[in-house]
Amino acid sequence: MKIGIVGLPNVGKSTLFNALTKAGAEASNYPFCTIEPNVGIVKVPDKRLDVLANLGRSNKIIPTVIEFVDIAGLVKGASRGEGLGNMFLGHIRGVEAIAHVVRCFDDDNITHVHGGIDPVGDVETINLELILSDLELAEKRIATEEKKAKSQDKDAKTKLSGLLKIKAVLEDEKPVRTANLTDREKLLISRETQFLTNKKVIYVANVGEEEVGDAENSPHVQELKAYADLNGDGLVCVSAKIESELSEMDEDEAEIFLGDLGLKESGFARLAREAYSLLDLISFLTTGEKETRAWTIKKGTKAPQAAAVIHTDFEKHFIRAEVVPYEDLVASGSWASARENGKLRTEGKGYVFQDGEVTVFLTSA
Numbered sequence: 001m002k003i004g005i006v007g008l009p010n011v012g013k014s015t016l017f018n019a020l021t022k023a024g025a026e027a028s029n030y031p032f033c034t035i036e037p038n039v040g041i042v043k044v045p046d047k048r049l050d051v052l053a054n055l056g057r058s059n060k061i062i063p064t065v066i067e068f069v070d071i072a073g074l075v076k077g078a079s080r081g082e083g084l085g086n087m088f089l090g091h092i093r094g095v096e097a098i099a100h101v102v103r104c105f106d107d108d109n110i111t112h113v114h115g116g117i118d119p120v121g122d123v124e125t126i127n128l129e130l131i132l133s134d135l136e137l138a139e140k141r142i143a144t145e146e147k148k149a150k151s152q153d154k155d156a157k158t159k160l161s162g163l164l165k166i167k168a169v170l171e172d173e174k175p176v177r178t179a180n181l182t183d184r185e186k187l188l189i190s191r192e193t194q195f196l197t198n199k200k201v202i203y204v205a206n207v208g209e210e211e212v213g214d215a216e217n218s219p220h221v222q223e224l225k226a227y228a229d230l231n232g233d234g235l236v237c238v239s240a241k242i243e244s245e246l247s248e249m250d251e252d253e254a255e256i257f258l259g260d261l262g263l264k265e266s267g268f269a270r271l272a273r274e275a276y277s278l279l280d281l282i283s284f285l286t287t288g289e290k291e292t293r294a295w296t297i298k299k300g301t302k303a304p305q306a307a308a309v310i311h312t313d314f315e316k317h318f319i320r321a322e323v324v325p326y327e328d329l330v331a332s333g334s335w336a337s338a339r340e341n342g343k344l345r346t347e348g349k350g351y352v353f354q355d356g357e358v359t360v361f362l363t364s365a
């Protein structure tokens, strides 16, 4: 899973990215300090893995990962190439979801490119650039498909009808993801064209350190939340500053620090969870002496395709899966007792995994 971090210049993208990856991308009070996109691989926090690894005396823990791309600030006019615009827009095309960082913190010492704190205004500025860029793309695609449709290409007609719906939505200054396409239109269009505003979006409200425990009640955040809800987008509140401090601490220190702030988990853990839910992802788990590991699948994935995430051969050679929910395995204390207690189920090719199920695949390979 690849998530692109976007936002206006100087809103805290790199601070957040650094905290996530400790990758050392430069963060400073200076617009446009990120010029090349920085990519960082981040482990998805999952406490269940520690518990299972302990139970099974695993030698190592392998969490799933999210790849973050720190994309430099987008400005008004980016779709026309302003402020290194087109290059940045290009970087967004390769990601599955967008984390849109929005400045909600007050600090007179840190320049805001438009002068004042205005979360919805900021977000609209960027979204309009993405929409304009998509509109240009839609028009190009329509011209191509019109030609093909004349030569009686049936798919071209379907694509054309979908693209016209997309164009209408964009002209209304709405994102492509709100267009009402048929499944066939969606499939044919998405095979060839990646619209920027078709990606899932999570707004990351970057709030001040002092308000992070009660961020949901900040007027800036509430305004942004109302906007996000309009398009079914996600929202998490974080303080990039706090995340940055957290990234320097060990686990115990971090827990105490979070507790003092009235928080249960880091902003990143919440961001990861929101991304999973928005993208319809779940994790299934495997555990043994060698390792305890989390694997990411789309909700609704059947057992053989889930097995293929571990090893492509497993799909073809799939026989059955033994499955036990995480809580039941922990309550039983071991795989053997889970079996004795009747908590272990045997599932076949049609089985659909639930989040947190622990499994062993039996294959003929």
Ligand SMILES: Nc1ncnc2c1ncn2[C@@H]1O[C@H](COP(=O)(O)OP(=O)(O)OP(=O)(O)O)[C@@H](O)[C@H]1O
Pocket: 007, 008, 009, 010, 011, 012, 013, 014, 015, 016, 026, 027, 028, 029, 030, 031, 032, 033, 034, 072, 073, 074, 105, 107, 110, 206, 207, 208, 209, 238, 239, 240, 241, 242
């Ligand atoms: N929650 C916060 N509270 C206070 N200050 C913050 C917060 N988040 C970021 N900052 C400060 O804002 C400034 C800009 O941050 P950063 O460099 O991360 O922005 P950016 O979005 O990556 O900018 P650019 O688009 O120019 O790369 C830094 O001085 C950073 O310390």
Ligand SMILES: [Mg+2]
Pocket: 013, 014, 015, 026, 027, 033, 034, 072, 073
């Ligand atoms: Mg930056």
